Amino acid sequence: MSSETQKILTTDGIPLEVSLKKAERKNKIKAFLLVAPLLLFLLITYVFPIGDMLMRSVDDKMVTNMLPKTFKAMESWDGKELPPEEVFEAFYFDYKLLVEKKTFGKLSTQLNYTKNGFKTILKKLQRKMKKFEDGNYKEQIMAVHPRWENVEYWRAIKRRAPAYTSQKYLKGIDMYKNEDGKIVDVPEDRQIHRILWLRTLEIAFFVTLLCFLMAYPIAHLLATLPMKYSNLLMICVLLPFWTSLLVRTASWMILLQQQGVVNDFFVFIGLVPDDARPEMMFNKTGTYVAMTQILLPFMVLPLYSVMKTISPSLMRAGKSLGGTPFVAFWKVYFPLTIPGIGAGCLLVFILAIGYYITPALVGGASGTLISNQIAFHMKSTLDWSFASAMGLMLLAGVLAIYWVYNKLVGIDNIKLG
């Protein structure tokens, strides 16, 4: 018998294997079609815009597009001495076009970022240019202002030639490319971003630690108490969880202000004198206290859901085998709760590292985080490409943590409520 006839056929004569595959494919397409609307929606409105942020953060085409002829002419210039006549000529025609289009202001702002002093000389050039004669542009331009004879300024222009730049990312960690093209630190007294990154990490770390220390005992209590009591106490965890973030921040602002309840209490028990009430808001203390309380439920819930599954007989067994309650706890109970600890800590850490609202309201100047800086550049300085760069650096950090989280706990284990 040949192998052909051994194949099992369905009633309509198609081999079963083929028919099954067809059904399988149909099911796959069906499942995918169900997911497709949301996936497509998120890709368009969310994932691609994050890609757009990436483009914006490295995009430096503005100057490249404004001085196309100049950069072409500069290609063969080595940058050691003053550029040749062709470069001057190309620059003259590029700039003339910009003056006609009335967009030369943007160029002077942009070049001024690269090197201070461009604003004046470009303005002067724009005024003098009307009387320029044809030919010999090098001398005519150099006669406008002595800075045009300085090769440094021409080098500065050449540095803006590439269409892409890592400048915004370097700025985000307080570094820059100096005139020789080397990457160096910003002078110590002008470094602000590194401090912010470190502070963000520090606050996220300590908030996570505080949350863990506070959540562990209460999660344990909730998991071991009889149902009717634990349900009641669970409200204490869930009510803050469901309450508006701004409401909770507002209540901390009231509690922590100088004439607030906490200070009143301190004065009442004689901890501090009435005329020297400590500042507890608009600094790090405020950020710590408020963020810990706000993020605490996110630690309690995963811990609770893990502890709930641990049978109390395990502790009893540990004790009956001769362990003291502490040994039984440390050797038996604690290791079993590690998945919950991992889930809670990473969740709180990820949330804390990107916190914005609470630090902005109770943090003051010394309690603000990297998110506040991003918002500041989005709304106030309008340096969107810098905000994008900072955001993506933060995102990279979060995704790294998320990856670890996924390896350790698995995203499927995220539990809500």
Place this chain on the structure above:
Amino acid sequence: MALPKYTEPHYRIWHYVYLFICTCVFFFLIAPLFVIFPLSFNAEEFLSFSDGMKRLDPDAFSLRWYKDMIYGTKNPWGLAAKNSFIIAIFATLGSVLLGTVAALGLSSRHMPYKGLVMATLISPMIVPLIISGVAIFFFMAKAGLAATHTGIVLAHIILGTPFVVITVTATLSGFDHSVTRAASSLGSDPVNTFMKITLPLILPGVISGGLFAFVTSFDEVVVVLFLAGLENTTIPIQMWTGLREQLSPTILAVATCLIILSTLILVTAELLRRRSERLRGINR
């Protein structure tokens, strides 16, 4: 949690220390919310307890700030509340619709690239809000939807769907698929099967996901800060502005209302969770 009689004294002490610590933590969690209640009835313009309030003098309490919230001149709360509810309702509907359908696909064992797709779908929950805000703003600005209700609703759908996807996939994980097969074998078409069999069974998950989406939208401020114009102000935006500029007791009146609202939502969510647990308990 009674201790057995044979407990040694130092463990007994430790146990009471432990209970004391727990009490403190619970107090820390819940007490801040209760400061707002009495202060919102303050007759004066201060945000601390006046001497009259401490003496429980009835004259020190008033409904003045609640009146201000509702009837105050040039008050923004009416518009803000209207916007908040409209946006939250549409965002919830959108999230529930897209999220439930996607969760159905995701829980099918035939779904290709399940891990990657799931990660993409719940990414708005993981990515810090500020970054989502920037990205969504760039999109809405390009699409001409910045400072429109539509834009904010779409943004909140993005942020709300992960919750629906997670709760509905969780409900579906305990779902007995033979009931849908039974329905099909009895001649029901897929849509009918979904409406008559699947949906009623997964409804608790859908509703609790919807509640999450509603709260997310209703409470969301970071993304709205980037997107909203003057016309689109929401309650969180007003609170944010109020807290930054002038901490007035009117905010506390609003906050009290919000706490009551969240209590209602909490009760609903809890009831649903228990119902769902009961239903699934029967299935097992």
